[in-house]
Amino acid sequence: MRAASINIDDSVLVRQSQAGDAAAMERLILRYQNRIYNVILKMCGNADDAAELTQEAFVKVIESIDKFKGKSSFYTWLFRIAVNLTLNHCQRQARTATRSLDAEEPDQEGEPSQALRDFLSDDRVADPAVLAQSQELCELAKRSLLELEEPQRAVVVLRDIEGMDYAQIADVLSIELGTVRSRLSRARSNLRDILENMLK
Amino acid sequence: MKPNPSLDELLCSFMDGELSPRQRTEVQRMAAHDPQVARRLRQLQNGHTLLHALPVTPAPRDLLDQIKTSLERHTLLQPPVAAGRRAGVWHLAFRRFVSAAALIALVGVLGVVVYRIVAPVPPTGSAVVADAGLTGRLELRTARLGLAETYVALQIKESGLTSQIEPDGLSNSRVYRVGGTRDDVNRLIASLSKVWQHLEGATLEVEGRAGSTMPVVVEGVLPEQIVGIVAQGSAKASAQMAANYAVTNRVAMGMPGGEVRSLIQNDLSSVTLPRPAETKSGSYTPAPLGRAEVNLTIVVKGVR
Numbered sequence: 495m496r497a498a499s500i501n502i503d504d505s506v507l508v509r510q511s512q513a514g515d516a517a518a519m520e521r522l523i524l525r526y527q528n529r530i531y532n533v534i535l536k537m538c539g540n541a542d543d544a545a546e547l548t549q550e551a552f553v554k555v556i557e558s559i560d561k562f563k564g565k566s567s568f569y570t571w572l573f574r575i576a577v578n579l580t581l582n583h584c585q586r587q588a589r590t591a592t593r594s595l596d597a598e599e600p601d602q603e604g605e606p607s608q609a610l611r612d613f614l615s616d617d618r619v620a621d622p623a624v625l626a627q628s629q630e631l632c633e634l635a636k637r638s639l640l641e642l643e644e645p646q647r648a649v650v651v652l653r654d655i656e657g658m659d660y661a662q663i664a665d666v667l668s669i670e671l672g673t674v675r676s677r678l679s680r681a682r683s684n685l686r687d688i689l690e691n692m693l694k
Numbered sequence: 695m696k697p698n699p700s701l702d703e704l705l706c707s708f709m710d711g712e713l714s715p716r717q718r719t720e721v722q723r724m725a726a727h728d729p730q731v732a733r734r735l736r737q738l739q740n741g742h743t744l745l746h747a748l749p750v751t752p753a754p755r756d757l758l759d760q761i762k763t764s765l766e767r768h769t770l771l772q773p774p775v776a777a778g779r780r781a782g783v784w785h786l787a788f789r790r791f792v793s794a795a796a797l798i799a800l801v802g803v804l805g806v807v808v809y810r811i812v813a814p815v816p817p818t819g820s821a822v823v824a825d826a827g828l829t830g831r832l833e834l835r836t837a838r839l840g841l842a843e844t845y846v847a848l849q850i851k852e853s854g855l856t857s858q859i860e861p862d863g864l865s866n867s868r869v870y871r872v873g874g875t876r877d878d879v880n881r882l883i884a885s886l887s888k889v890w891q892h893l894e895g896a897t898l899e900v901e902g903r904a905g906s907t908m909p910v911v912v913e914g915v916l917p918e919q920i921v922g923i924v925a926q927g928s929a930k931a932s933a934q935m936a937a938n939y940a941v942t943n944r945v946a947m948g949m950p951g952g953e954v955r956s957l958i959q960n961d962l963s964s965v966t967l968p969r970p971a972e973t974k975s976g977s978y979t980p981a982p983l984g985r986a987e988v989n990l991t992i993v994v995k996g997v998r
Contacts (some may be wrong), residue, residue: 514910514937516944523758531753541751548753549760556765556941560934613740620740625747635744653710654745660712679703682741684782689741 504568511559516586519559522568523552528594529656530576536651537580539640547583570665573663575675577648577666584644610634638688646681653678698734705735709742751938762945765938790920792884792923795877828876828929831909831991833922839893839996843868843890846994853882868997873986880921887917894997900936902929914943924988937965 497514504525510518530551554575562571602606609628613620625631639647652666654660660674667674707713708721725732754760836842847870850857855874866952872882890896898920899909912919919939926932 513906513908514940516913516941519941520945522759523761527753527757528750531757532750535751536748545757545760546755549757549764552757552761556761557938560937595936613744619736620743622743622747625744631744632748635748639745650745654742655748657746660707664981675707676699679699679706680711681707682738683699683702685741686737687744687792 496578505564508559508562508564508568511556512562512664519556522555522572522629527552528568528573533573533651533656534580535637536591536639537577537644537647538584541586543583547576547579551579554579566665570658570662573652573658573666574668577652581644581648610689610693612694632693634689638685638692641688642681642684646677646684649674649677650681650685701731701734702738705738709739711736750987758844758945760852762942765945766942788884788921791921795881795884798877798925799881812969827886827986828924828932828988829901829990830923830988831993832915833897833899833993833995834889834893835895835897835995835997836889836893837997839866839868839994842889842892843994846870846886846992849882850992853878853885855879855882868996870992871989872992873989875987876924879988879990880924883917883920883924890917891922898923902933910940912936912940912943915939919943 507518508619511522517573527548530542531548534547534551535541538544538547545589551572555572558575562568566574613625613631639651642650647666649663652663653660658666658669660678663669663674663678664671669677704717704721706715708718713721725735751870757900834842834846847859850872853872853874854921855872855878857870857872859868860979872879874882895913896915898912898915900923901909912923921940923932923936923939926935
């Protein structure tokens with residue numbers, strides 16, 4: 495797990511940051527900025543909003559670092575702040591769900607191609623390398639993510655994109671482990687339905 | 695196959711590695727014997743693979759600069775402390791603060807005069823009341839030691855603050871210990887601001903951070919920042935503000951966009967900070983060091 499391998503260093507950097515070491519805080523920011531931004535972008539679907547929310551999350555972290563007691567890992571604490579800000583933002587912006595990813599990629603309109611049909615045929619397990627190179631499938635995946643309800647979107651982004659385990663997701667979203675399990679299952683099922691509806 | 699929520703939960707947990715070995719074996723057995731279960735597992739796995747294959751979009755390159763700017767804005771927009779004397783809006787607020795300090799000093803002097811007229815017995819001790827005392831160390835590094843040292847010594851003397859001059863064992867340093875109210879110390883800092891243009895660097899260390907014995911170190915500190923820090927209502931608030939400046943200064947100096955910092959420095963060096971005219975009484979007795987609101991050690995250090 496990516497997060498587990500860097501937690502030891504995190505705790506040292508956090509202690510140094512709490513003692514006023516700005517260089518340590520910079521290292522934490524540089525370490526996590528891409529992952530935080532990526533998760534927020536996949537949740538809100540807009541590059542400008544994602545940049546602003548990422549910035550806001552780190553400012554909040556800097557201002558609150560004294561209050562971080564280490565009850566959870568810095569990693570989940572940071573993501574809790576970022577995800578909560580993003581969820582609040584999404585709730586304020588009801589239009590998020592229908593927003594296109596105009597700032598990131600060109601819009602993919604029109605008839606879905608054979609790539610989606612092949613993907614949904616379920617004859618075989620999909621090859622990640624092939625999927626990653628299919629720009630159309632990636633676009634459809636992002637669009638379908640935005641059609642999920644925010645709580646489901648959050649859990650599926652944290653699991654399938656950020657790679658958190660269930661306990662970390664429960665910690666970030668402050669929900670029970672069983673809720674993570676059921677919400678993730680529903681989210682994946684709904685995602686599948688959304689993709690299938692694109693073929694109709 | 696119609697989706698079955700319970701089965702989906704089980705299959706999702708299986709592919710995410712969240713099942714016990716016994717449960718995993720059970721799911722593997724189900725998938726091997728039931729084509730419908732195997733198909734559903736493949737569907738869910740493909741969905742997961744598709745999302746996992748999405749390319750990672752990197753954060754904007756200027757994110758750190760934006761964080762720095764945002765942090766500065768947050769610091770400046772912090773609500774004022776109860777005493778209403780927080781100086782933080784750079785030039786304008788600083789000038790306003792110095793003017794207010796001059797007015798307070800004037801009122802204070804008038805108060806002393808009136809008190810002496812009406813009071814039958816002169817006061818026996820100092821009026822400085824220590825709150826959560828702020829302790830700090832300001833190091834000024836300069837290539838023009840003689841000039842800076844003379845100027846600093848003169849300003850401290852004129853400020854009327856309690857001071858001690860201590861040799862530190864190094865021939866190229868001079869150590870002054872001053873103590874007084876927050877207003878007094880800020881007036882001294884205002885008067886010292888002219889020396890900044892002759893400095894190679896300035897560092898402020900502030901004690902009083904909650905839960906830490908280590909001081910907050912603000913590299914490249916500016917006089918306005920010191921005034922803002924000292925003007926806070928408590929040592930804790932001062933330490934918090936110092937921590938904010940430590941971050942912004944560090945980011946400004948070390949990251950792309952550091953030239954902004956030098957522009958700020960240059961701009962400040964050209965500002966003439968007004969000093970209030972003080973009227974001192976000959977029998978004025980400053981508070982002893984250690985009991986003052988602020989105890990500041992000023993080190994003037996020669997560098998090549």
